[in-house]
Amino acid sequence: MTQPIVNQYQPNFVSPPGETLLERLQEREILVEELAAKMGISEVTIASLISGNTPITLEIALQLEQFLGIPAHFWNNRERHYREYLARSQPQAIAD
Numbered sequence: 001m002t003q004p005i006v007n008q009y010q011p012n013f014v015s016p017p018g019e020t021l022l023e024r025l026q027e028r029e030i031l032v033e034e035l036a037a038k039m040g041i042s043e044v045t046i047a048s049l050i051s052g053n054t055p056i057t058l059e060i061a062l063q064l065e066q067f068l069g070i071p072a073h074f075w076n077n078r079e080r081h082y083r084e085y086l087a088r089s090q091p092q093a094i095a096d
Contacts, residue, residue, distance in 0.1 A: 014085035016052025017078035024068055039063045055079055 025035060032050075036043045039060070048054035056064070061075035 018050035022050045038067050
């Protein structure tokens with residue numbers, strides 16, 4: 001009987017999806033202010049998305065798809081992987 005192959009790759013660093021967002025904005029020469037106005041959210045919220053302090057929600061992912069043409073599933077997957085990485089890198093609480 002063969003053992004199933006288990007992917008054991010654990011990256012030691014995962015960037016927030018907002019970093020990718022910032023790169024795409026810079027590539028397209030779109031200002032944060034422009035994106036905030038198009039999406040109807042504050043520049044502070046966009047900055048918080050970029051820094052990784054605010055998660056990219058399903059609704060925001062759909063808006064990014066609409067305005068940048070990058071599929072919502074891309075943003076959702078980047079966000080999920082980033083939050084999972086953060087959760088795994090937190091010290092585990094020890095139950096008493």
